[in-house]
Amino acid sequence: MEDTKTKDNGCLYVVATPIGHLDDITYRAVEVLKSCDLILCEDTRHSKRLFQNYSIETPLRSLHAHNEHQISKGLIERIKAGENMALVSDAGTPLISDPGFTLIELAHRQAVKIVPIPGPSAVITLLSVAGLPVQPFTFHGFIPPKQKQRVAFYEGLLPLDQTHVFYESSHRIVKSLIDLEAVFNDDTRVCVGRELTKRFEHIYSGNPAQVKTQIESDAQHQKGEFVVAVSGQTIAQKNVLDKSSQQLALSLKPLLPPKQAAAVVAEHCQVNKKQVYEFIISQGD
Numbered sequence: 001m002e003d004t005k006t007k008d009n010g011c012l013y014v015v016a017t018p019i020g021h022l023d024d025i026t027y028r029a030v031e032v033l034k035s036c037d038l039i040l041c042e043d044t045r046h047s048k049r050l051f052q053n054y055s056i057e058t059p060l061r062s063l064h065a066h067n068e069h070q071i072s073k074g075l076i077e078r079i080k081a082g083e084n085m086a087l088v089s090d091a092g093t094p095l096i097s098d099p100g101f102t103l104i105e106l107a108h109r110q111a112v113k114i115v116p117i118p119g120p121s122a123v124i125t126l127l128s129v130a131g132l133p134v135q136p137f138t139f140h141g142f143i144p145p146k147q148k149q150r151v152a153f154y155e156g157l158l159p160l161d162q163t164h165v166f167y168e169s170s171h172r173i174v175k176s177l178i179d180l181e182a183v184f185n186d187d188t189r190v191c192v193g194r195e196l197t198k199r200f201e202h203i204y205s206g207n208p209a210q211v212k213t214q215i216e217s218d219a220q221h222q223k224g225e226f227v228v229a230v231s232g233q234t235i236a237q238k239n240v241l242d243k244s245s246q247q248l249a250l251s252l253k254p255l256l257p258p259k260q261a262a263a264v265v266a267e268h269c270q271v272n273k274k275q276v277y278e279f280i281i282s283q284g285d
């Protein structure tokens with residue numbers, strides 16, 4: 001292995017591990033994990049299962065959201081004193097919706113050498129197969145769990161011409177797709193990755209209603225881990241409303257909530273309610 005250790009200091013490796021399939025770990029990751037002095041993991045029992053598979057016997061210490069503030073300073077001191085450490089998370093790439101930010105930020109401040117050992121992440125894995133434009137994309141991590149905030153979050157995405165990727169839990173995937181369908185128009189493309197790289201891997205793709213139906217129709221499809229990608233609305237999709245509908249929508253906007261205003265305009269002008277709704281939302285406050 002390349003010796004990244006500087007003269008007296010140790011170094012901090014940030015090591016990606018599989019998001020499901022145990023074989024999805026690099027040779028370099030295994031080598032680094034075997035050779036360092038300490039591995040920092042979210043849940044030591046969870047990581048032990050992976051490490052046993054690769055005969056990694058390095059001591060483990062738990063670093064998670066609730067203790068990283070307390071322990072990061074001490075860990076950095078030990079690295080500066082010469083120890084090599086590796087940071088892993090339960091799955092995928094550390095810091096991608098996972099702990100480690102405090103430690104890495106402190107390492108930068110203290111000029112500690114940081115070495116990334118890249119590998120899987122659910123967000124990139126889905127984007128590689130989603131069939132949606134990838135440049136630009138925004139990764140949102142976990143989206144708001146409550147409906148009101150989730151709808152507001154989706155509405156905030158409407159004016160943006162880019163692909164959005166986010167993580168969603170199995171408890172909320174259907175509710176989340178129902179809200180997505182209510183906010184985004186039928187030309188939007190959605191791709192959902194479920195249990196990527198695992199036995200029950202499934203990739204759903206279509207417009208919001210189609211993807212929602214595929215997942216809603218069978219309880220088995222609602223189990224496991226989910227990552228969702230949504231195409232942004234193109235300028236053509238956004239400008240479909242005629243001028244008089246736009247004017248009526250703008251005049252009602254300060255008087256009624258967006259949904260009600262959209263219903264009135266749709267009824268009065270015989271236009272698509274969702275398009276009016278999107279137009280109102282795209283106008284901001």
Ligand code: SAM
Pocket residue numbers: 019020089091092093094095096097098120121122123166167168169193194195196197198225226227
């Ligand atoms: N650090 C991880 C990464 O690089 O992707 C993400 C950790 S985050 C705490 C866990 C969430 O990522 C899951 O709830 C799910 O939304 C998503 N995820 C992780 N593995 C996945 C998989 N195999 N298939 C689909 N989504 C996955």
